[in-house]
Amino acid sequence: MKDLECQTVFFKNKPRIIGNYSIVGPKEGKGSLKNYFDYIMKDDMFGEKTYEKAERKMVEQAVMGAVYNANITPKELNLFMSGDLLNQIVTSSFAARSFDVPYVGLFGACSTMAESLAIGACMVNAGYFNNIACATASHFSTAERQFRYPLELGNQRPPTSQWTVTGAGCCILSGKGNGPIVTSATFGKVTDWGINDVNNMGSVMAPSCASTMIAHFKDTNTTPDDYDLIVTGDLGKLGSEILIDLMEDHGYKLGINYNDCGQVIYNGKQSVLMGGSGCGCSASVLNSYILNKVRAGEYKKVLFIATGALLSSTSTQQGDTIPGIAHAVVIEHFEEKIINTSKKTKGRK
Amino acid sequence: MTELERNERYNKYVEAKIAKTHAWPSLFNAFCFGGIICVIGQLFNDMLLSIFPTMATQSAWTLTLIFLIFVASFLTGLGVFDKIAVYAGAGTIIPITGFSNSIASPAMEFKNEGIVFGMCAKMFVIAGPVIVFGTVASIIVGLIYLLV
Numbered sequence: 001m002k003d004l005e006c007q008t009v010f011f012k013n014k015p016r017i018i019g020n021y022s023i024v025g026p027k028e029g030k031g032s033l034k035n036y037f038d039y040i041m042k043d044d045m046f047g048e049k050t051y052e053k054a055e056r057k058m059v060e061q062a063v064m065g066a067v068y069n070a071n072i073t074p075k076e077l078n079l080f081m082s083g084d085l086l087n088q089i090v091t092s093s094f095a096a097r098s099f100d101v102p103y104v105g106l107f108g109a110c111s112t113m114a115e116s117l118a119i120g121a122c123m124v125n126a127g128y129f130n131n132i133a134c135a136t137a138s139h140f141s142t143a144e145r146q147f148r149y150p151l152e153l154g155n156q157r158p159p160t161s162q163w164t165v166t167g168a169g170c171c172i173l174s175g176k177g178n179g180p181i182v183t184s185a186t187f188g189k190v191t192d193w194g195i196n197d198v199n200n201m202g203s204v205m206a207p208s209c210a211s212t213m214i215a216h217f218k219d220t221n222t223t224p225d226d227y228d229l230i231v232t233g234d235l236g237k238l239g240s241e242i243l244i245d246l247m248e249d250h251g252y253k254l255g256i257n258y259n260d261c262g263q264v265i266y267n268g269k270q271s272v273l274m275g276g277s278g279c280g281c282s283a284s285v286l287n288s289y290i291l292n293k294v295r296a297g298e299y300k301k302v303l304f305i306a307t308g309a310l311l312s313s314t315s316t317q318q319g320d321t322i323p324g325i326a327h328a329v330v331i332e333h334f335e336e337k338i339i340n341t342s343k344k345t346k347g348r349k
Numbered sequence: 350m351t352e353l354e355r356n357e358r359y360n361k362y363v364e365a366k367i368a369k370t371h372a373w374p375s376l377f378n379a380f381c382f383g384g385i386i387c388v389i390g391q392l393f394n395d396m397l398l399s400i401f402p403t404m405a406t407q408s409a410w411t412l413t414l415i416f417l418i419f420v421a422s423f424l425t426g427l428g429v430f431d432k433i434a435v436y437a438g439a440g441t442i443i444p445i446t447g448f449s450n451s452i453a454s455p456a457m458e459f460k461n462e463g464i465v466f467g468m469c470a471k472m473f474v475i476a477g478p479v480i481v482f483g484t485v486a487s488i489i490v491g492l493i494y495l496l497v
Contacts, residue, residue, distance in 0.1 A: 149454075150454040150455045152431050153450065153475065154425075154433070154447065156434070159370050193359045194353075194357070194359060194360055195359075200367075203366075238367065241366065242362075242366060321356075
């Protein structure tokens with residue numbers, strides 16, 4: 001932090017992820033990661049009257065599930081941080097009504113999962129809060145009606161478009177306990193390379209992702225080979241290809257350890273064009289597959305970069321170009337030497 | 350390199366990177382599905398005229414349109430129309446079925462926001478421009494017809 005150029009924060013006190021939970025819709029539940037999700041909804045409505053209510057319920061369930069998995073009680077939560085795609089982040093704020101916990105609403109579009117993890121890790125590392133719930137969600141049907149067309153409209157999707165993931169994820173960050181640790185976080189800059197096509201989010205976010213990634217490698221003095229997995233949020237097929245090209249221009253070669261959540265969440269037979277997108281995309285993949293593998297020690301060091309396109313339907317209609325953002329967090333496998341068996345009594349202090 | 354140049358170069362690069370799609374399969378599908386819809390309409394029209402031989406041709410046309418509008422809206426309600434339209438493309442959009450779907454789908458979508466400000470107000474979000482342009486075009490054509 002002494003260096004003004006430095007975008008990366010290093011965490012000495014080992015903020016750790018003591019619990020995580022993911023919940024996805026039926027379509028994602030048929031995808032290639034179906035065996036890793038904690039809960040798969042039977043239908044998109046989730047027993048609610050509107051899709052918006054369903055999305056809120058998903059966040060609530062994700063938080064409660066993560067609290068349960070972390071072996072703490074809801075009373076032990078100190079802070080709830082969440083964000084989503086809907087106007088005025090209603091999903092997160094409305095879900096926060098259910099918890100008797102201080103709430104911080106975030107907006108980073110699809111980058112929210114990394115954003116909340118990064119800010120949460122800062123707070124835990126500093127010792128201001130102990131148990132922080134970092135959550136985010138997106139729902140195909142609510143995003144579709146806000147940003148695009150009615151669901152039943154008989155239109156064809158452009159080949160570069162992506163499919164908003166119906167899913168939510170939450171992880172509990174804590175100063176004590178067992179779980180993967182967050183060792184550093186790189187906050188991204190907003191970049192705009194002049195793309196104004198709302199159906200081509202991958203190319204909007206790829207330059208932002210490259211900018212954050214390069215800053216991260218420079219600040220931490222690492223190369224792509226130092227990570228077991230480098231995973232981006234929702235660049236999709238086209239965006240990932242662009243990212244690989246952009247990184248190569250800067251002398252970084254992304255190899256087989258690079259992947260994209262949007263590309264892996266669905267299986268090849270599901271017609272999703274470029275892949276998944278939305279806050280829920282990176283959140284559900286991180287909180288299922290990735291964290292479980294890090295916890296098990298199969299991945300020792302993971303660079304998680306969630307990317308977001310910061311547009312609104314008004315800015316799009318007025319023909320503005322779309323700015324993008326990306327935040328990165330490094331998650332590492334960690335096991336405390338002395339394992340305390342009575343987890344229940346472990347809380348704050 | 351200035352920012353503008355960079356953006357221009359990037360836009361060109363992205364343009365080249367996007368996999369080109371071929372127009373022929375879409376055109377073929379649109380032709381087939383659009384054709385089928387027209388054949389169904391014609392069959393209905395002929396059927397009407399053969400059952401009611403005294404019916405005026407104009408009335409039979411109107412009833413055929415109503416029939417096609419109803420079927421498209423009904424299929425929209427069942428959630429089938431958009432699945433057909435993914436393959437049909439312009440085949441389902443160009444005939445009156447597309448117009449019917451563009452009214453029925455927002456009406457369904459926004460009914461949770463209330464009858465007046467939800468369903469009724471949002472019903473024309475997609476069809477509205479079509480109605481405006483249709484009306485303006487017909488006025489222009491009418492004026493030309495009057496003068497020529």
